[in-house]
Structure formats: structure tokens, C-alpha cells
Amino acid sequence: MATIRDVARLAGVSVATVSRVINKTDSVNPETARQVLKAIEQLQYEPNAVARGLAGKKMGIIALILPDILNPFFPALARGVEDVAHKKGLTVILGNSDDLGLKESSYIRVLKKKYVDGFIFASNTIREEDVEALRKEGIPIVLLDRGLNTASCAVIRSNNREGAKLAVQHLIGQGCQKIAHIYGPQEFITARERMLGYEEVAGGLSEYSPSLMVQGNFDMESGRKAIEQLLARHPDLDGIFAGNDLMAVGALKALHERGIRVPEQVKVCGFDGISLTEITEPELTTVAQPVYEMGGLAARILLDEIENGIRENKLIELEAILIPRKSTYKEGL
Amino acid sequence: MATIRDVARLAGVSVATVSRVINKTDSVNPETARQVLKAIEQLQYEPNAVARGLAGKKMGIIALILPDILNPFFPALARGVEDVAHKKGLTVILGNSDDLGLKESSYIRVLKKKYVDGFIFASNTIREEDVEALRKEGIPIVLLDRGLNTASCAVIRSNNREGAKLAVQHLIGQGCQKIAHIYGPQEFITARERMLGYEEVAGGLSEYSPSLMVQGNFDMESGRKAIEQLLARHPDLDGIFAGNDLMAVGALKALHERGIRVPEQVKVCGFDGISLTEITEPELTTVAQPVYEMGGLAARILLDEIENGIRENKLIELEAILIPRKSTYKEGL
DNA sequence: AAATTTAATGTAACCGTTTACATTAAATGA
DNA sequence: TCATTTAATGTAAACGGTTACATTAAATTT
Structure with missing residues (x-):
């Protein structure tokens, strides 16, 4: 590999001039520049990134x-x-x-x-x-x-909060009255915001109760478990908004295992928009983040x-x- | 950030000695080493990776x-x-x-x-x-x-070929007689090997025919399309070995859309072992690569x-x- | 026309390591 | 005891760029 000094030598200039040509950091005579460029071309010179890194x-x-x-x-x-x-x-x-x-x-x-x-x-x-x-x-x-x-x-x-509101509003629009929420770990701001969005909209429903919210862990398994708890408390729920898609998929699976039909008996909505949501049966409604x-x-x-x-x-x-x-x-x- | 020279100065030695201590590349007096280590500790010195990179x-x-x-x-x-x-x-x-x-x-x-x-x-x-x-x-x-x-x-x-053989043998073991294969792009050696494995085993079946093989593109959509072709040619097929999971999922979807039940009417096996396979309904049998x-x-x-x-x-x-x-x-x- | 800018270029220090080579003192061998 | 290893350390040249500073010549200003 050629170095900047090789180029300088071949072009008959100093390394500083070569550096100037390369970085356009200072004025150099057009004719000189041409010589330098020619030398660079000829030697197939490419500046060494590590040397540059060290200097800069x-x-x-x-x-x-x-x-x-x-x-x-x-x-x-x-x-x-x-x-x-x-x-x-x-x-x-x-x-x-x-x-x-x-x-x-x-x-x-x-x-x-x-x-x-x-x-x-x-x-x-x-x-x-x-x-x-x-x-x-x-x-x-x-x-x-x-x-x-x-x-x-x-x-x-x-905008997690607005997204969550969209989800719950959508569920309501599809006829849900009793909508549960599986929320993620509260140390994650995303989980908190989504929960707030849920409360803001679902809180206005006549069937609303704080016990409609259970904690999950943002993974599939926890979505599954959450369904158990929820169904024990509220066998008549008709909508679920999961704090993310992975939990929604877990929920879907748990519902399927219990013979509860989605969307006929319970509607499910996730959050994130990962590609998994197109794979499930039925395909999963979700709030997609870009x-x-x-x-x-x-x-x-x-x-x-x-x-x-x-x-x-x-x-x-x-x-x-x-x-x-x-x-x-x-x-x- | 302290440099090796700072360390050398504080320890009262040359930079070479410090370097030796750090890299254990040459013998240095234990007592000197102790001094150097002390200086390193004191200055919280950490070697600069870029300078090292340039030198080495x-x-x-x-x-x-x-x-x-x-x-x-x-x-x-x-x-x-x-x-x-x-x-x-x-x-x-x-x-x-x-x-x-x-x-x-x-x-x-x-x-x-x-x-x-x-x-x-x-x-x-x-x-x-x-x-x-x-x-x-x-x-x-x-x-x-x-x-x-x-x-x-x-x-x-x-071992793609052996894996493919496992897949086909499994399908046969589950009662399949007419097993199709959706193969991936032939410029991929993995796709070729899997196809060879398929032929090796499926070729021995009485129902075998080369027209049971159709090309896919390793993505979902192509798996879907492949099903159309296959069903047109062989409405009576009872097993599908897809060259990868993505195509298998596409196949699953296409079959579902046509009301063909998996696994009752057609059994499907994929290849790769990606986590998607646990999400589908039914869950997808696959040959998992580690x-x-x-x-x-x-x-x-x-x-x-x-x-x-x-x-x-x-x-x-x-x-x-x-x-x-x-x-x-x-x-x- | 002398003083001052500006353009074009070079010199050499610097970035922070590693390492070949040199030096000195102590240890070993004949 | 003198020559030869060996251990311990230092000096300085790489590694391959960037850039502050210096220098010279040409262009402007007054």
C-alpha cells in the first residue's frame, strides 16, 4: 500500500500539500493539485484510516x-x-x-x-x-x-402514548367493551407511556377496572402467562392491548390453546410492527413504529x-x- | 487521558519498559514492573487502541x-x-x-x-x-x-444435504407419499445441497416426479407462489419440504388460504430453525441449523x-x- | 515605491503506541 | 580470570497521517 509520502515523492511536493489536496483544507495551485491527483491515481493511493484516526x-x-x-x-x-x-x-x-x-x-x-x-x-x-x-x-x-x-x-x-391511544380506540371502534392491557416493565419509558395511553382511553369505558392491567416482560412467554391471569379475573374480556408484539403473540397462542377464538371472541392488538405480526394466524393488528x-x-x-x-x-x-x-x-x- | 509517556515519567522508566510491562513481551525486573503497574493504576492509564492499531x-x-x-x-x-x-x-x-x-x-x-x-x-x-x-x-x-x-x-x-434427508425421511415417516420440494436459488450452495438431499430420499418414492420440485427465492412470497404451481400440477400432494423456513411459512399461508389443512391434508417442513417457526399456526417442523x-x-x-x-x-x-x-x-x- | 496581504508550499512536531538496536551490568563458562 | 551469555533497560525510528508555523513570491493597498 502506498503512503502519503510515496505520493508526495512521485508528485514532487511535500506531504502537507498532498494532505491539502486530499482534504481540500487549504488552497493549493490547480496545476500542483493535478500533479498530486495524478500521482494518487497512479499509485492507487488511499489514505490510511487508522493514521488519520490517530491524528484526528x-x-x-x-x-x-x-x-x-x-x-x-x-x-x-x-x-x-x-x-x-x-x-x-x-x-x-x-x-x-x-x-x-x-x-x-x-x-x-x-x-x-x-x-x-x-x-x-x-x-x-x-x-x-x-x-x-x-x-x-x-x-x-x-x-x-x-x-x-x-x-x-x-x-x-x-409517540408511544398516542400510539397506544390509537390501539385502544381501534379496539373500541371494533366493538370491544372490556379491554385489558398487558404492560411491559415499568422501568422502560416506552412501557409506561403505552400504559398511560391505554388508561387515558380505556379509563373512560364503563367496564374499565385497574385489574384489567397485568404486567408482562416484553417477551412471548410473559404474554402467555398474562392471559392466564386476565382470564381468571375477567373471563368476559373482549379486547387485549399488549404493550408489544411479542407479548401479543404470546397472548394469541394462549388464547388459541384455550379455544378462545380471535377475533370473534377476543380481539388482540400489539405494538411495534415487527414482521412476526404478519406470520401469526390470524395476522396481528399492531401499532407500528417506524x-x-x-x-x-x-x-x-x-x-x-x-x-x-x-x-x-x-x-x-x-x-x-x-x-x-x-x-x-x-x-x- | 493519560498516555504511555505519562506513565513512564511517573514510574521513572522509559516508555519501552512500560510497553513491555503491558504486553509482557520481554523480561523486566519485577520491582520495576511493580512501579509501572502502580503508575498505571494511579493514572488510570489505558493504552490507546488506535495508536496500537497503527503500530501493529x-x-x-x-x-x-x-x-x-x-x-x-x-x-x-x-x-x-x-x-x-x-x-x-x-x-x-x-x-x-x-x-x-x-x-x-x-x-x-x-x-x-x-x-x-x-x-x-x-x-x-x-x-x-x-x-x-x-x-x-x-x-x-x-x-x-x-x-x-x-x-x-x-x-x-x-450439513445441508443430511439435514434435507432428515426432513424428507421424517415426512415419509409421518405417512407422506408424494412429497414436493420448494428449492432456493441454485447459485446458493445451501439450496443445491438441500435439493440433492431431497432427491436422494424422495427419488426413491413411487410417487416421485421431477415436477414435484419448483423454484423459490428463499422469501415468503415465493413460498406462496410455489404452492400455486405445485397444486396445479399435483393436487394430491401430501407433503412439502421447503428449502428454508421463510418459504415454508409462505407455503403454510397459501395452504391456509385455500382451506387446505396442515398437517391433516398436507404436511410441511422447513429448514433453518428461525424463531418464526414457533409462531406459525400450526407450529412449523423444521431442520434447525445451529x-x-x-x-x-x-x-x-x-x-x-x-x-x-x-x-x-x-x-x-x-x-x-x-x-x-x-x-x-x-x-x- | 514601500508596506501589507494573500497564495502556495515546505518543515517538522504531533497523535500514542511498538520494537529493532544499543548499552550496561550481572551471570555463566572455559 | 577473561570471554561470553543473559537480563534489564533505554534510545529512537517506525506506523501514516494532520496541522501549526515558517517561508517565499506575487498581488494589493496607500
């Missing part, structure tokens, strides 16, 4: 730390991030945190040493102190699905800060939309 | 290039790779190639400049020339699901070459196992 403290890498790429919510996010990054010539490092604050800290420690340009955390457990520390060092961050107390960096999420776009947006905002130093410490909420499918079909439609 | 031409990063993380086959692979890498202190760069040789070449070009330690390609389109070029430069590679003509690096895959393990193994082999220079240019085939589920239940079970 930036490796052209962004880190995406998410809980678990196996969770079907995250591949779309990762793809959104990667597509934008790749288009701009950056690469993406992937880290699975398993929602362990410790593992996140460990990624931060390792990746700072590698002069990563910035971080995207799709995580509920990222520590306030870690965020602050990174900010102080001037390392750009974007957060997904995080609370707003951290006003020191951009936060992206979808996950791919969220990833792309996160990357764009991060890159904006990396490249132009533009720092937008705001909360951006994207709209979640309802996708009606068979699991909530009104009888007769 | 290795950044402690491995690149995982796969077709598309959105394809449900790959998250498990990625997780397998990342878990092993993370345990060894390496980080993983993720690239989506969309099975475009060009995009793969582009990743290689960009990542070589970043002194990536090695590559894992889970790809069917990676070019022979690219592999050769990397080999020549001494950059470790591991391939997944690739042909063996490239004998110049380790190749990992599961995807997570394949990723982990790929990473281990790669790391072995990176760290110890041990190069194993062999083909490793892991065993795929049959997971019987409802979609192939024999009547009366």
Missing part, C-alpha cells in the same frame, strides 16, 4: 449499542443506522448490552479507546453518568427510547453532530401508526 | 459481512459472532451486503484501511478474487455457506488465526437437527 481522534466508526439483536425489534433499527452510515462512508460497530448497564459501560470504555466517532444507544439501562461523561468529552451521542431527564443529547422515540426510519434518523442526527458539530439536544417523537389486521376484525367485516 | 496493523475489530440483518436467519449468527468476539475483547463491525458482490468489495476496501483484524463473510456472492486478495495480504477470513472451491480459507456450514453456534465457531476460528496464526483451511460442517412440530403431525398422534 476519529475513526469513522459509529457504535450502535442495543439490548439484543435477537430481539426482532432491533434488526430493522440496525439496518436503518447502517444504511445511513454506509452511505456517508462510516462503518457501524454493533454491541449487545442485554440491558445490562455494566455491559454498556464496558462497551463505552473499549470503544472510546478506539476513537469511535459517536454512540447510538438503543437501551433503557444506559447510565446517566455514562452519558454525562461522554458528553463532557465531546463525544456525540443519540439515545433511543430514553427518558428526557437526560436533556444533554438527542433522544429519538416514537423502526427503520428511527435508526436512520438517529444516524443522521449523530452524523450531523460528528461532521458539523451541530448539536440538537431535543426529543424527537416519530408517529406510530395503526395497522389493522385480522386479529381485530369486527364480526361481519 | 490490527485494530482489534472483526468485520461481519452478511446479506441482510433483517433476514431472520442472521441475527443469531451475528449474536454468536459478537458474543465470542466480545469475550475476547474484540469488537464487531457489521455490514449488510444485500448479496451484492460490489457492496462486499466496497466493505473490504473501506475496512482494510481501518486495519480490521479479519473478516467473516456470510455471503453467497463474495468474489473469489476478493478472497484471494485478502489471503495474499495475510488478512484472516472465514466463510459461511460457501462452496469449497475456495480452499484457501476456513468454510463453515451445516446458527448461533456457527457464528461462535466462525469467530473462534477467526480469532485463532488472528491471535495464533493458526490457519485451518478446512470445511467444517455442523449437524442440522430435525425439530418435529405440529405441521407434520401424523394423524392420530
Whole structure:
């Protein structure tokens, strides 16, 4: 591999001039520039990213730390991030945190040493102190699905509360009177918001009762278990809004096992819009988050800060939309 | 951040000695070492990975290039790779190639400049020339699901042919007589092998006919379409072996739409073992590849070459196992 | 026409490590 | 006892870029 010095020698100029030509950082005589370009072409020269990184403290890498790429919510996010990054010539490092604050800290420690340009955390457990520390060092961050107390960096999420309201309103529109909610872990702001949206709308129903809410764990199995509890308490419920799709799928399965027919007897709506929802029988109505776009947006905002130093410490909420499918079909439609 | 010079100064030694202590690359007086360690501790010193990378031409990063993380086959692979890498202190760069040789070449070009330690390609389109070029430069590679003509690096895959045989034998065992096969794109060795396995076993059936095989595209939609063709040709078929789970799911849907009951009228078996197969109704029998393990193994082999220079240019085939589920239940079970 | 900018380029320090080579003192061998 | 290893450490040159500062010549200003 040719180095910048080889190019300088061949073009008969100093390395500084070559660097100027490459980075267009300073004026250089057009004729000289032509010589340099010719030499670059001739030697097939490409600047070494590591040397650049050492000098400039930036490796052209962004880190995406998410809980678990196996969770079907995250591949779309990762793809959104990667597509934008790749288009701009950056690469993406992937880290699975398993929602362990410790593992996140460990990624931060390792990746700072590698002069990563910035971080995207799709995580509920990222520590306030870690965020602050990174900010102080001037390392750009974007957060997904995080609370707003951290006003020191951009936060992206979808409008979970409104989305939840859409879901419940839809269930009501399809004729449901007694709608239960399986909510996710309350340390997740997304779970809390969705629950609030549910309460806001379902609270107005005559059949409403707080005991219509049971906790789940955002996974299939917990959706299944939740159904047991719910049916024991309210054998006559006719609608279920699950805090995410995985739990909704679990619910669907549990209902199916009990011979309860969806949507005839009970209608079910999920949240997230992962592709699983098109696989179930019946296909699952869900409130879809624009996950791919969220990833792309996160990357764009991060890159904006990396490249132009533009720092937008705001909360951006994207709209979640309802996708009606068979699991909530009104009888007769 | 403290540098090695700060440490050297504080410990009253030269940077070379500090480096020796850190890397245990040369003998140093135990007492001196203690001083150095004390200074390191005191300054909270951590070696800069980029400077190290520049000096040693290795950044402690491995690149995982796969077709598309959105394809449900790959998250498990990625997780397998990342878990092993993370345990060894390496980080993983993720690239989506969309099975475009060009995009793969582009990743290689960009990542070589970043002194990536090695590559894992889970790809069917990676070019022979690219592999050769990397080999020549001494950059470790591991391939997944690739042909063996490239004998110049380790190749990992599961035993697709045997797996396919398991599938067909299972269908036969469940009473199927006329078993169709939806095969994947023939440029993928995995698809070819599975088809061969199918032929090997199904070819012995009295009802066998080459027209029982139709091409699919490894995605859901193509599985659906394949069913149309197959039913037109053979309305009396009683078993389907799909070349992968996605197509099997498509088939399941198409059969359901036509009111054909699975498994009573037609039994369906997929291949891959992605989690979707637990979601369908009925749950899908499949031949599961140990995807997570394949990723982990790929990473281990790669790391072995990176760290110890041990190069194993062999083909490793892991065993795929049959997971019987409802979609192939024999009547009366 | 002298003084001041501006354009174009070069020199060399710096980013933070690793490592080949040199040096010195202590240990071993003949 | 003198020559030869070996251990312990230091010096300085890589690695391959960027960039502050210096220099020179040409263009502007007054």
C-alpha cells in the first residue's frame, strides 16, 4: 500500500500539500493539485484510516449499542443506522448490552479507546453518568427510547402514548367493551407511556377496572402467562392491548390453546410492527413504529453532530401508526 | 487521558519498559514492573487502541459481512459472532451486503484501511478474487455457506444435504407419499445441497416426479407462489419440504388460504430453525441449523488465526437437527 | 515605491503506541 | 580470570497521517 509520502515523492511536493489536496483544507495551485491527483491515481493511493484516526481522534466508526439483536425489534433499527452510515462512508460497530448497564459501560470504555466517532444507544439501562461523561468529552451521542431527564443529547422515540391511544380506540371502534392491557416493565419509558395511553382511553369505558392491567416482560412467554391471569379475573374480556408484539403473540397462542377464538371472541392488538405480526394466524393488528426510519434518523442526527458539530439536544417523537389486521376484525367485516 | 509517556515519567522508566510491562513481551525486573503497574493504576492509564492499531496493523475489530440483518436467519449468527468476539475483547463491525458482490468489495476496501483484524463473510456472492486478495495480504477470513472451491480459507456450514434427508425421511415417516420440494436459488450452495438431499430420499418414492420440485427465492412470497404451481400440477400432494423456513411459512399461508389443512391434508417442513417457526399456526417442523453456534465457531476460528496464526483451511460442517412440530403431525398422534 | 496581504508550499512536531538496536551490568563458562 | 551469555533497560525510528508555523513570491493597498 502506498503512503502519503510515496505520493508526495512521485508528485514532487511535500506531504502537507498532498494532505491539502486530499482534504481540500487549504488552497493549493490547480496545476500542483493535478500533479498530486495524478500521482494518487497512479499509485492507487488511499489514505490510511487508522493514521488519520490517530491524528484526528476519529475513526469513522459509529457504535450502535442495543439490548439484543435477537430481539426482532432491533434488526430493522440496525439496518436503518447502517444504511445511513454506509452511505456517508462510516462503518457501524454493533454491541449487545442485554440491558445490562455494566455491559454498556464496558462497551463505552473499549470503544472510546478506539476513537469511535459517536454512540447510538438503543437501551433503557444506559447510565446517566455514562452519558454525562461522554458528553463532557465531546463525544456525540443519540439515545433511543430514553427518558428526557437526560436533556444533554438527542433522544429519538416514537409517540408511544398516542400510539397506544390509537390501539385502544381501534379496539373500541371494533366493538370491544372490556379491554385489558398487558404492560411491559415499568422501568422502560416506552412501557409506561403505552400504559398511560391505554388508561387515558380505556379509563373512560364503563367496564374499565385497574385489574384489567397485568404486567408482562416484553417477551412471548410473559404474554402467555398474562392471559392466564386476565382470564381468571375477567373471563368476559373482549379486547387485549399488549404493550408489544411479542407479548401479543404470546397472548394469541394462549388464547388459541384455550379455544378462545380471535377475533370473534377476543380481539388482540400489539405494538411495534415487527414482521412476526404478519406470520401469526390470524395476522396481528399492531401499532407500528417506524423502526427503520428511527435508526436512520438517529444516524443522521449523530452524523450531523460528528461532521458539523451541530448539536440538537431535543426529543424527537416519530408517529406510530395503526395497522389493522385480522386479529381485530369486527364480526361481519 | 493519560498516555504511555505519562506513565513512564511517573514510574521513572522509559516508555519501552512500560510497553513491555503491558504486553509482557520481554523480561523486566519485577520491582520495576511493580512501579509501572502502580503508575498505571494511579493514572488510570489505558493504552490507546488506535495508536496500537497503527503500530501493529490490527485494530482489534472483526468485520461481519452478511446479506441482510433483517433476514431472520442472521441475527443469531451475528449474536454468536459478537458474543465470542466480545469475550475476547474484540469488537464487531457489521455490514449488510444485500448479496451484492460490489457492496462486499466496497466493505473490504473501506475496512482494510481501518486495519480490521479479519473478516467473516456470510455471503453467497463474495468474489473469489476478493478472497484471494485478502489471503495474499495475510488478512484472516472465514466463510459461511460457501462452496469449497475456495480452499484457501476456513468454510463453515451445516450439513445441508443430511439435514434435507432428515426432513424428507421424517415426512415419509409421518405417512407422506408424494412429497414436493420448494428449492432456493441454485447459485446458493445451501439450496443445491438441500435439493440433492431431497432427491436422494424422495427419488426413491413411487410417487416421485421431477415436477414435484419448483423454484423459490428463499422469501415468503415465493413460498406462496410455489404452492400455486405445485397444486396445479399435483393436487394430491401430501407433503412439502421447503428449502428454508421463510418459504415454508409462505407455503403454510397459501395452504391456509385455500382451506387446505396442515398437517391433516398436507404436511410441511422447513429448514433453518428461525424463531418464526414457533409462531406459525400450526407450529412449523423444521431442520434447525445451529446458527448461533456457527457464528461462535466462525469467530473462534477467526480469532485463532488472528491471535495464533493458526490457519485451518478446512470445511467444517455442523449437524442440522430435525425439530418435529405440529405441521407434520401424523394423524392420530 | 514601500508596506501589507494573500497564495502556495515546505518543515517538522504531533497523535500514542511498538520494537529493532544499543548499552550496561550481572551471570555463566572455559 | 577473561570471554561470553543473559537480563534489564533505554534510545529512537517506525506506523501514516494532520496541522501549526515558517517561508517565499506575487498581488494589493496607500
